[in-house]
Amino acid sequence: MNLLKMTKRAFGLCLSVVLLLGCGKEEYPAVDLFTWKAKVDVTAKANLTVNIENGAGASGGEGSAKVIDNDFNSKFLINPYQSNFYMQLSFPSPQQVASYTLTSGGDAPGRDPKDWKFSGSMDGTTWVDLDTRAGETFSGRNLTKTYSFKNLVLYNHYRISISAVSSGSLFQLSEWRLIEVPAEQQ
Numbered sequence: 001m002n003l004l005k006m007t008k009r010a011f012g013l014c015l016s017v018v019l020l021l022g023c024g025k026e027e028y029p030a031v032d033l034f035t036w037k038a039k040v041d042v043t044a045k046a047n048l049t050v051n052i053e054n055g056a057g058a059s060g061g062e063g064s065a066k067v068i069d070n071d072f073n074s075k076f077l078i079n080p081y082q083s084n085f086y087m088q089l090s091f092p093s094p095q096q097v098a099s100y101t102l103t104s105g106g107d108a109p110g111r112d113p114k115d116w117k118f119s120g121s122m123d124g125t126t127w128v129d130l131d132t133r134a135g136e137t138f139s140g141r142n143l144t145k146t147y148s149f150k151n152l153v154l155y156n157h158y159r160i161s162i163s164a165v166s167s168g169s170l171f172q173l174s175e176w177r178l179i180e181v182p183a184e185q186q
């Protein structure tokens with residue numbers, strides 16, 4: 001290999017490095033362009049418990065597992081519904097949540113939740129109310145509604161206590177999902 005070839009090869013290598021690394025020096029913008037953070041669905045990190053289960057069990061065709069399987073076409077149903085009913089999502093480590101969604105079932109609007117309270121807890125015993133709703137309606141089947149509030153506290157447990165359904169004695173819901181919301185978006 002003669003000197004010319006070696007020089008050409010060295011130059012080619014340098015050019016490649018420059019292209020890859022961007023001229024070999026770092027430049028920073030004068031303003032911070034990257035403060036935006038995303039809302040994140042954190043439901044999959046949590047473990048679900050309920051105080052009234054479907055007759056076929058949590059993993060049955062309409063068991064509680066269906067309310068967090070991220071599939072609008074599957075639903076959790078209880079019969080009979082009772083006004084002390086709640087669903088709880090517990091995280092392995094403290095988790096901030098400032099929004100949740102509810103997706104109505106695929107039929108029978110009377111089974112939709114109407115009145116409820118959404119709470120957070122550090123220990124699963126003492127609860128702090130974060131959001132309360134009354135007289136809610138779902139105008140369509142498999143319809144997702146989002147409920148948001150301000151919360152910067154990281155709780156271990158979140159619970160939705162559903163004190164009334166639209167009508168009748170059954171409850172059903174296709175999805176319940178918890179959303180982490182950056183402070184600047186609350």
Ligand SMILES: [Ca+2]
Pocket residue numbers: 066067068069070071072073074075076174175
């Ligand atoms: Ca589902």
